[in-house]
Structure formats: C-alpha cells, structure tokens
Amino acid sequence: MQEEGFTGILIRSPANIFYFTGYMGPGLLLVSVDGPPILYVYPLDYELAQNTCIDQVQISQLGMESSLKDVIESIPDSVKVKLGFDFMSAEDYLRLSEYLGNSLTPASKQVWRLRMIKDSDELEKIRKASEISSRCMELARDLIEDGVMESEVKAEVMKEMLKLGAEKAAFDIIVASGPRSSLPHGGLGDRMMKSGDVVVVDLGAVYQGYCSDMTRTFYIGSDPDDKIKEVYEVVSRAKKAAEEAAAIGVKVSELYEKSYEEIASKGYGEYYIHSLGHGVGIEIHEPPRVFRGVDEILSEGLVITIEPGVYLPGKFGVRIEDTILIRRDRIETLTSAPYDLELG
Amino acid sequence: MQEEGFTGILIRSPANIFYFTGYMGPGLLLVSVDGPPILYVYPLDYELAQNTCIDQVQISQLGMESSLKDVIESIPDSVKVKLGFDFMSAEDYLRLSEYLGNSLTPASKQVWRLRMIKDSDELEKIRKASEISSRCMELARDLIEDGVMESEVKAEVMKEMLKLGAEKAAFDIIVASGPRSSLPHGGLGDRMMKSGDVVVVDLGAVYQGYCSDMTRTFYIGSDPDDKIKEVYEVVSRAKKAAEEAAAIGVKVSELYEKSYEEIASKGYGEYYIHSLGHGVGIEIHEPPRVFRGVDEILSEGLVITIEPGVYLPGKFGVRIEDTILIRRDRIETLTSAPYDLELG
Numbered sequence: 001m002q003e004e005g006f007t008g009i010l011i012r013s014p015a016n017i018f019y020f021t022g023y024m025g026p027g028l029l030l031v032s033v034d035g036p037p038i039l040y041v042y043p044l045d046y047e048l049a050q051n052t053c054i055d056q057v058q059i060s061q062l063g064m065e066s067s068l069k070d071v072i073e074s075i076p077d078s079v080k081v082k083l084g085f086d087f088m089s090a091e092d093y094l095r096l097s098e099y100l101g102n103s104l105t106p107a108s109k110q111v112w113r114l115r116m117i118k119d120s121d122e123l124e125k126i127r128k129a130s131e132i133s134s135r136c137m138e139l140a141r142d143l144i145e146d147g148v149m150e151s152e153v154k155a156e157v158m159k160e161m162l163k164l165g166a167e168k169a170a171f172d173i174i175v176a177s178g179p180r181s182s183l184p185h186g187g188l189g190d191r192m193m194k195s196g197d198v199v200v201v202d203l204g205a206v207y208q209g210y211c212s213d214m215t216r217t218f219y220i221g222s223d224p225d226d227k228i229k230e231v232y233e234v235v236s237r238a239k240k241a242a243e244e245a246a247a248i249g250v251k252v253s254e255l256y257e258k259s260y261e262e263i264a265s266k267g268y269g270e271y272y273i274h275s276l277g278h279g280v281g282i283e284i285h286e287p288p289r290v291f292r293g294v295d296e297i298l299s300e301g302l303v304i305t306i307e308p309g310v311y312l313p314g315k316f317g318v319r320i321e322d323t324i325l326i327r328r329d330r331i332e333t334l335t336s337a338p339y340d341l342e343l344g
Numbered sequence: 345m346q347e348e349g350f351t352g353i354l355i356r357s358p359a360n361i362f363y364f365t366g367y368m369g370p371g372l373l374l375v376s377v378d379g380p381p382i383l384y385v386y387p388l389d390y391e392l393a394q395n396t397c398i399d400q401v402q403i404s405q406l407g408m409e410s411s412l413k414d415v416i417e418s419i420p421d422s423v424k425v426k427l428g429f430d431f432m433s434a435e436d437y438l439r440l441s442e443y444l445g446n447s448l449t450p451a452s453k454q455v456w457r458l459r460m461i462k463d464s465d466e467l468e469k470i471r472k473a474s475e476i477s478s479r480c481m482e483l484a485r486d487l488i489e490d491g492v493m494e495s496e497v498k499a500e501v502m503k504e505m506l507k508l509g510a511e512k513a514a515f516d517i518i519v520a521s522g523p524r525s526s527l528p529h530g531g532l533g534d535r536m537m538k539s540g541d542v543v544v545v546d547l548g549a550v551y552q553g554y555c556s557d558m559t560r561t562f563y564i565g566s567d568p569d570d571k572i573k574e575v576y577e578v579v580s581r582a583k584k585a586a587e588e589a590a591a592i593g594v595k596v597s598e599l600y601e602k603s604y605e606e607i608a609s610k611g612y613g614e615y616y617i618h619s620l621g622h623g624v625g626i627e628i629h630e631p632p633r634v635f636r637g638v639d640e641i642l643s644e645g646l647v648i649t650i651e652p653g654v655y656l657p658g659k660f661g662v663r664i665e666d667t668i669l670i671r672r673d674r675i676e677t678l679t680s681a682p683y684d685l686e687l688g
Contacts, residue, residue, distance in 0.1 A: 024531070024532060025529060025531075042617075042618075043617035043618075044529070044617045044618045045528075045529065046617075047526060047527055047655075047657045047658075048531045051527075052531065064617070064618075064619075064635075064636075065636065065637065085434070087434075088433070089431065089432070089433065089434065090429070090432040090433065090434050090436070090437035090448075090450065091452070092434070093434035093437060093438075094437075094450070104434075106434065106435045106438070108435070151506050151507065151509070152507065154506050155502070155503040155504075155506035155507050156503065158499070158503060158506060159499040159500065159503040160499075162495050162499035162502060163495065163496065163499050165495075165534075167516070168516045172511070172512045182391060183391055183392045183395075184388050184389075185369060185388070185389065185392065187368070187369075187392045187395070187396065188368060188396075188511055188552065188553065190509075208532065209532065273388045273390075273408070274386075274387075274388045274408075275408075291408075292408075292409065293409065311391075313391045
C-alpha cells in the first residue's frame with residue numbers, strides 16, 4: 001500500500017472483504033495508513049460481522065440510511081489523499097469524484113496480487129471443495145442414461161453437493177446433452193437425454209467460501225461414431241499438453257498455446273472458442289485468464305482450471321476440465337473422476 | 345431515448361440484455377438512434393445468442409480478444425455524441441473516457457423505468473416461479489423437525505425446486521434455526537435443528553429467467569413461549585398493515601412506515617433492521633427499495649416483496665414474506681403457503 005502511495009483503500013467486493021476479514025456479506029472495509037482496518041456494515045449484518053470478522057478489524061455499524069458518501073465524509077482527510085478502491089460502479093465513482101476530486105484510484109490489481117496465491121488454509125478449503133465436486137461428478141455419471149431429463153441429474157447432484165457439506169454450487173450446474181452440448185454455457189432449458197447423445201457436465205462446489213470447478217463429457221450408448229471419438233481424443237491431448245507445459249516460471253499464455261496447437265493440428269482450431277482456463281478461489285472466475293497474450297507467470301500456490309473444449313454447432317461439444325494447483329516441483333490435480341467418454 | 349438526448353445506449357448487464365433480447369449471457373447490446381440494435385457476443389456464446397435472441401436485434405460476433413474499447417471504436421461517431429450506459433465499472437469508465445471524453449452518461453434509471461413495470465408475459469413467469477416457491481416452502485415445512493440438519497432441508501428443497509421446472513434458486517436458500525434465526529442472511533455454516541427452535545426459511549425459484557421470493561418462520565415443538573408468540577404476532581400485523589396500505593398512487597415509503605409503526609408500537613423498532621421489501625423480476629433485488637424516504641409510487645404491474653422482520657440478537661428472529669403484484673384495483677399475493685408458526 002505505502003509503496004504505491006495509497007493513504008487508504010476502500011474494499012467493497014464481498015469476496016475481497018471475506019478474504020481480509022472472514023466476514024462474508026455486504027459492507028465496506030477501509031484499510032488506511034492511520035489506525036486499524038474498519039469494517040462498516042448495515043444493522044442487518046452487524047451480528048454476523050461480529051460473529052465472523054477477525055479481531056484485528058474494528059466493526060462499525062452504519063445507520064440504515066447511510067450511503068457510501070456518508071462513510072467517506074466521516075473518514076480523516078489524511079486518509080483521503082490517495083484513496084484506492086477495489087471495485088466501484090461508474091455512477092458511484094462520478095458521485096464521489098465530485099467530492100473527492102482526483103484522489104480516487106483503482107487498486108484492484110494490488111488486491112488480486114495477494115488473492116491469486118493461495119495459502120495452506122485456503123488450499124485446504126479448495127481441496128475439500130474439489131473432493132465434493134469429484135464425488136458429485138461420479139454421481140452425475142451414474143445417473144446419466146437414455147430417458148432421463150437433464151434437470152433430474154442437476155437436482156440429484158445439487159442435493160448431494162449440499163449433503164456433502166458444500167454451502168452452495170459455485171455456478172449453475174451445466175448438464176448439456178445432444179445438440180445442446182455444443183453450447184459451452186448450456187443456456188436455459190431442459191432436455192430428455194437419449195442414446196447417441198454426447199453430454200457435457202460442468203459443476204463446482206463451494207466449501208467454506210472456496211470454489212472448485214470440473215467438467216467431464218460422456219456418451220450415452222456404446223460405440224460412439226468416429227467423429228466423436230476423434231474430438232474427444234484431441235481435447236484430451238490438448239489438456240495433457242497444457243498440463244505438461246505447466247511449471248513455475250512459465251507464462252499462462254504458453255499453456256493456452258500448447259492446447260491450441262494440439263487442437264488446431266487436427267483442424268478444430270476454429271471450434272476452440274474460449275480460453276484454456278481461469279484462476280479459482282473465493283470466486284469461480286479469478287485472474288489469471290489462461291489465454292493468448294496473458295503474461296502472468298505460474299507461481300507456487302496458484303490454482304487454475306485447465307479446460308480445453310471443441311464445439312461443433314448444432315452437433316455436439318466436448319470439454320474436459322480439472323482444477324489444478326501449481327506446486328514447487330509439479331502440478332497437482334485437485335479434482336478427480338474417471339475420464340472415460342463411455343458410461344458404464 | 346431521444347427525449348433525453350441520447351444518441352446511443354450501451355447495455356451491459358446480462359439481466360438488461362435478457363430483458364431486451366431474450367438472450368441470457370455475457371455480451372454488449374448497443375441501441376442507437378441510427379439503425380437496429382446490435383448484440384455483440386464472444387464466439388463462446390454466439391450459437392446460444394442465435395438460438396434465443398429476438399429477430400429485431402442484429403447479432404455480431406466479437407473476436408476472442410476484442411475489448412469493450414474495440415467495440416466502441418467500431419461504432420459510428422454519430423452514435424457516440426451522448427452515449428448512455430446501464431452499468432459500467434469505474435475502471436472501464438476511466439479507460440473509455442480517455443477516448444470518448446464527456447460523452448458517457450449513466451442511463452440505468454431510464455432502463456429501470458421500463459423494467460420495473462411487468463407485462464403479462466413477465467407476470468406469467470413470475471407467477472410460475474411463485475408457485476414453485478410455494479410448493480418448496482410447503483416441503484420445507486414438512487421436513488423441519490427436531491434432529492434434522494438445516495443443510496438436509498436445503499438439499500431436499502433445492503432438488504424439488506429443480507424438479508418442478510425452476511432453472512435455479514434465485515439466491516442461496518436460507519434455513520436459519522435457533523440463535524441463527526436472528527441473522528437475516530443466515531450466514532455460512534450448518535446446524536442441527538431441535539425442539540424449541542425458531543426456524544426462518546427464505547427461498548425463491550427462477551423460472552424462465554424470472555424470480556420469486558418468500559419467507560416463513562416456524563417453531564419446532566408445541567407451545568412456543570410468549571415472547572416468540574408476541575414477536576410473531578407483531579411481524580404478522582406489520583405485514584398486514586403494509587399490504588392494506590398498498591394501492592396505486594401510494595408512495596412505497598408509506599408501506600414501510602405503516603409496517604414500522606406496528607413494530608415500533610410494541611417496542612421492537614430497533615430490531616426491525618432492514619427495509620420492508622424490494623422489487624422482483626429478472627433479478628431478485630430490483631428497484632424500488634420499499635423503505636423510508638423512497639418516493640417511488642405504486643403503479644399497476646409493479647411486483648414487490650413485503651417482508652417485515654424482527655431480530656433479537658443471539659435469541660431468535662422472525663420474518664414473514666410474500667411477493668405481491670400491484671393490480672389496478674387491488675394487490676395480488678403471488679406466493680402462498682400457510683402462515684402458522686407451529687408445525688404440524
């Protein structure tokens with residue numbers, strides 16, 4: 001903070017507030033060069049903040065009608081000289097700038113630099129979230145068959161996730177079958193699965209505030225046609241190439257390029273329509289984006305997904321994904337479930 | 345748009361994009377005075393956009409590495425004279441302002457003016473979401489008993505919600521028992537319910553993109569003590585007072601004041617620590633906030649929650665909530681489930 005000349009930083013994203021305080025909810029955390037950090041919460045959240053916030057942070061209860069501007073007016077001028085913020089809407093920025101002039105300065109990069117590298121306590125939670133996801137994926141695999149609705153699989157998996165101790169799903173579980181499997185995000189709607197379908201299942205659990213993320217692709221029936229086998233094989237190879245390239249000191253863009261080369265070499269480059277992966281932690285999508293042109297270097301404690309995919313519009317799609325941890329000497333795959341395309 | 349002198353509006357919130365186009369996902373919608381609206385999406389979402397976007401909107405595929413700035417550079421100067429936006433981060437705003445000067449102008453109020461009033465197609469979806477929520481609440485009521493974990497109720501209810509046709513829950517289902525019932529948001533964690541507990545259940549389903557929201561409070565066992573009965577009674581009366589005051593032309597703040605008067609008259613004013621309610625639609629929390637000082641007027645087609653609560657820290661809390669529709673001649677309560685405090 002001092003290195004960059006900030007006299008104070010306003011932390012407003014609930015994920016960042018949770019990272020620094022242990023309290024998960026709406027509020028405002030002020031970190032300043034003078035005095036202890038202060039967490040401002042509305043009366044609604046005061047008891048929860050008292051129960052969960054670490055001792056080093058002072059808790060201040062806002063009035064029910066207080067605004068962000070009221071808080072800022074109440075803090076000492078010395079803290080407002082160069083006031084960083086992690087996140088703010090343009091409308092709030094414009095309102096506050098009228099009062100603060102040029103003092104307000106984006107500081108999200110500084111916060112992400114801390115959050116990107118996970119400590120052992122965070123890794124324990126991500127590991128547990130990954131175990132829950134892995135068991136849920138095995139359940140999904142068991143449930144998928146001809147005549148079953150996608151929504152039934154989602155419902156059973158969601159129930160299992162909560163029973164295994166997850167607080168919630170990290171994102172809406174995707175069960176996308178048949179032609180819907182070529183939509184990476186699945187989209188709204190439901191479908192009865194049938195023999196001959198490719199089915200993409202993408203899920204992640206949240207455990208004690210931390211996420212995991214994984215995808216498997218299945219085929220209903222025996223003996224998928226050659227095109228499906230070929231695409232499955234090329235995506236598997238792209239994933240392996242990226243994982244083999246992963247080591248401390250390597251740029252994340254290199255992982256993407258390795259996966260792209262595999263896919264493009266079989267003529268599917270134009271159907272690989274997303275990045276290779278993303279950071280995972282308190283949020284399901286964190287920096288770094290694992291993609292072309294991203295210079296971030298792999299470091300110990302970074303947790304990212306590796307999830308190449310190939311999508312043939314109106315036909316089918318294949319994606320295979322694990323959450324991995326960069327360790328000093330190797331990568332560790334945190335999620336695990338069989339990789340077989342064929343069920344049973 | 346023309347009334348306020350906008351030459352173009354950038355729509356970036358996925359909820360707003362869904363409202364105007366039927367496509368739900370990331371992207372950018374440009375509405376301009378020259379030519380048709382254009383929906384910009386990344387390759388990842390192009391097929392879904394083609395399948396779901398209304399015909400009146402042109403779809404343009406972005407390059408995988410295109411930025412918001414690239415899109416803006418590509419649009420005609422005549423559209424950039426006064427460019428409104430629904431939502432933008434301060435960082436994006438600062439980046440774009442360097443290029444656009446003072447042209448960028450917040451326009452979220454104009455969009456909310458449209459979204460606040462629901463048409464019959466939207467109401468049909470909110471009705472269905474409310475029916476699903478109501479059935480889920482009845483299931484929760486059946487499951488709550490001494491010895492059951494809060495997470496088990498959440499898991500069964502979540503499964504039922506998806507089986508009944510919801511795409512997802514509108515927010516993490518809250519089952520907060522015993523002393524946890526005094527935390528309006530429940531917080532992380534799990535607890536085994538036992539006789540003598542007050543249990544607050546707050547849930548909502550999403551159906552075809554539209555939300556519903558409801559809360560009931562239960563007591564496990566027979567003959568709750570007088571304090572619990574008294575608080576339950578005062579919250580019930582506060583809800584009734586607000587509903588009786590609701591009619592076209594009344595300010596939303598008046599509904600809050602009616603509910604506050606009831607609660608304060610019994611000495612619980614300081615324990616009523618949130619607003620009376622909020623708008624409900626594509627998002628679970630929409631304007632108007634139903635609270636002190638909010639001048640918004642009730643109009644036909646407005647859908648809001650009515651959810652007074654009283655929370656005694658460390659002891660118990662009570663909240664009762666329904667989603668209501670303002671109709672020409674009366675209010676209609678869209679969610680329904682028994683209001684009895686005692687189970688069975």
